[in-house]
Amino acid sequence: MKRKFLSLLAFVAVAVVTTSCGEKKNETKGEDAKTEKKITSEAVKYKVDTANTVVTWKGSKVIGGSHNGTMNVSKGTFAMKEGKLESGSFIIDINSLTVLDIPADDNGNASLKKHLLSSDFFDAKNNGAAAFSITGVNEKEGKTMIEGNLTLKGVKKNISFPAKVSVEGNKAMIVSEVFTINRTDFGMKYGSSSFTDTFKDKAISDDVELSVSVVATK
Structure with missing residues (x-):
């Protein structure tokens, strides 16, 4: 009986670890800039349509709870x-950050936005723009992988992500x-249990989910 009980505990422990350490969405590790x-002379140039281009974000606590929103792209070409x-770059307007999961007229919306723009996170006062510049494009397992230098809060790191690239008439989309x-x-270490003794129920995940939808025209 005791042996069966210990076996059950072992099974539960494995299940918990497997669940809590699930695969992250297209996790990319920031590497040195490349x-x-x-742009070569043979390439066709496109200008980013900023009104129809958006960056989405999602941040989460280590244990339960998350927030999400958007940021605008102020200019770009590819x-x-x-x-x-082939190549390209765009500038993200950090001050355009919005919070979507809290009603706009709720005080919590303005409070969270203010905190995210503070030096604890984006430090928008001193780093009001982020930049992304392509360093490579290749095919991997049937997907287009875009590699580029992301400059955020004054730090430049190389990241990569999968994307669909298409052209329709004079319009191109990523x-x-x-x-x-x-x-x-x-450099955003606020609330990270990796660098402080923050309790897990209050800790903020080091991982931030992002996605980009870029529309550009000739």
């Missing part, structure tokens, strides 16, 4: 060569899958 790709993405970056790679 050489950014240049180039296509023979129907494939729509990424949801991918994950580690915010502490960019």
